[in-house]
Amino acid sequence: MYGPQIKGVLPGDNARKILANDEKYLSPSYTREYPLVVKRTQDIWVEDVDGNIFLDFTAGIGVCNTGNNNEEIKKTIIEQLDNYIHFALGDFYNDKAPLLAEKLCYLTPGQFDKKVFFTNSGTESVEASLKLARYYTKRPRILGFIGAFHGRTMGSLAITSSKSTQRKHFSPLIGDVTHVPYPYCYRCPYKLSYPQCNFWCVKIIEEVYFKRLCPPEDVACCIVEPIQGEGGYIVPPDGYFDELTKVLKKYDILLVCDEVQSGIGRTGKMFASEHWNLVPDIVCLAKALANGLPLGAIVGNKKYYTWVKGSHNNTYGGNALAVVAALKTIELVQNKYMENAKNMGDYILTIAKKWVEEYEFLGDVRGKGLMIGLEFVKDKQTKEEATKLRNTIVYKCFEKGLLLLPCGESVIRFSPPLSISKSAVDIALSIFKDVLNTVKRNFSM
Numbered sequence: 195m196y197g198p199q200i201k202g203v204l205p206g207d208n209a210r211k212i213l214a215n216d217e218k219y220l221s222p223s224y225t226r227e228y229p230l231v232v233k234r235t236q237d238i239w240v241e242d243v244d245g246n247i248f249l250d251f252t253a254g255i256g257v258c259n260t261g262n263n264n265e266e267i268k269k270t271i272i273e274q275l276d277n278y279i280h281f282a283l284g285d286f287y288n289d290k291a292p293l294l295a296e297k298l299c300y301l302t303p304g305q306f307d308k309k310v311f312f313t314n315s316g317t318e319s320v321e322a323s324l325k326l327a328r329y330y331t332k333r334p335r336i337l338g339f340i341g342a343f344h345g346r347t348m349g350s351l352a353i354t355s356s357k358s359t360q361r362k363h364f365s366p367l368i369g370d371v372t373h374v375p376y377p378y379c380y381r382c383p384y385k386l387s388y389p390q391c392n393f394w395c396v397k398i399i400e401e402v403y404f405k406r407l408c409p410p411e412d413v414a415c416c417i418v419e420p421i422q423g424e425g426g427y428i429v430p431p432d433g434y435f436d437e438l439t440k441v442l443k444k445y446d447i448l449l450v451c452d453e454v455q456s457g458i459g460r461t462g463k464m465f466a467s468e469h470w471n472l473v474p475d476i477v478c479l480a481k482a483l484a485n486g487l488p489l490g491a492i493v494g495n496k497k498y499y500t501w502v503k504g505s506h507n508n509t510y511g512g513n514a515l516a517v518v519a520a521l522k523t524i525e526l527v528q529n530k531y532m533e534n535a536k537n538m539g540d541y542i543l544t545i546a547k548k549w550v551e552e553y554e555f556l557g558d559v560r561g562k563g564l565m566i567g568l569e570f571v572k573d574k575q576t577k578e579e580a581t582k583l584r585n586t587i588v589y590k591c592f593e594k595g596l597l598l599l600p601c602g603e604s605v606i607r608f609s610p611p612l613s614i615s616k617s618a619v620d621i622a623l624s625i626f627k628d629v630l631n632t633v634k635r636n637f638s639m
């Protein structure tokens with residue numbers, strides 16, 4: 195049978211035992227949405243420990259872009275295992291890292307010489323980008339966005355502002371960070387409409403923030419997600435980044451694009467910045483870069499790499515297994531999956547946008563490629579967030595064998611592996627629609 199197979203009540207018996215052990219020994223800070231205990235994965239399919247089969251619309255939270263446990267990547271990793279697993283790139287040279295660095299310099303936007311620093315995760319890439327920007331500019335301040343998610347280590351967390359739980363009790367974080375509103379047109383903080391707003395959300399940076407709060411000569415960089423991820427899969431309007439870069443250039447403020455979630459083909463282009471011809475000074479990468487092995491990178495204009503030997507380093511960054519996996523991932527994404535992401539994304543968007551008319555609780559559908567968000571509201575006029583309803587939909591889909599994840603206050607993200615076929619998309623959409631119809635009956639009662 196082609197499709198999810200759920201054998202009974204979830205979680206099953208085997209899952210229950212593992213969940214009990216997990217609860218006993220693992221940190222309560224993890225953010226599990228439902229009790230899925232994974233045993234095996236293959237492409238878009240996930241088998242749990244009780245033999246239930248799920249259709250993956252999460253890609254392991256934006257990681258397994260070429261499909262879960264991709265066979266070609268597995269083969270590449272196994273070949274590398276015969277040579278060596280690890281020999282610290284920070285203290286020696288290895289034969290693979292420069293190949294990936296060269297590829298990333300070539301692929302990232304901007305026709306100028308670049309350099310790469312390898313990390314192990316998204317938050318570590320963000321930390322490295324902030325340190326590089328401060329080191330080069332010798333300026334202390336950082337400009338970030340409300341709703342942003344850049345990670346949870348102290349530096350990144352100082353800019354992260356998607357949920358206050360992520361910050362509560364962790365102060366003091368690094369200081370000198372100024373947050374400005376993100377161009378969230380569906381919920382414009384200034385209650386304006388695009389394009390009549392004339393990009394007030396950019397103008398206010400100069401006219402208010404820089405004048406009264408944050409001297410622009412003190413700002414090292416502005417860090418932005420080209421599409422805000424954890425904040426709610428929010429797509430800025432066309433023209434926004436042109437306006438923003440004009441302001442940043444005027445004050446020699448570096449532009450750091452956090453493509454940790456939106457990069458590596460997810461949006462139908464290798465990097466989401468490319469949708470707006472945006473050329474960042476530094477790009478942060480992680481998540482899908484090595485399709486599941488821990489690897490991150492920052493790629494930046496060569497002229498900013500003024501930091502000296504010993505000023506920044508790590509033990510695992512550029513690990514050989516992760517690097518070969520990344521080289522293969524990029525090849526596969528370039529050759530086939532990026533185009534599929536665009537085609538499947540357009541297909542889903544066309545269908546899901548029609549649902550906005552059909553369901554009174556679906557307020558907005560937006561996205562690019564396979565980074566699609568559906569925002570649920572209690573009322574289309576007030577736009578009050580329907581968080582409980584959104585959570586119910588996510589859980590009901592899980593019970594029917596469709597894996598989804600929430601983001602923002604009341605958004606569901608569609609972010610399947612980029613390898614997904616049209617028939618699998620149809621299965622997912624049909625399960626999702628069934629669930630929407632079920633909740634619709636209760637919603638109108």
Ligand SMILES: Cc1ncc(COP(=O)(O)O)c(C=O)c1O
Nearest residue numbers: 315316317343344345423454455
């Ligand atoms: C845009 C963005 N930046 C940074 C991070 C942090 O990545 P990590 O969890 O690997 O530290 C994430 C994770 O979701 C992210 O979406």
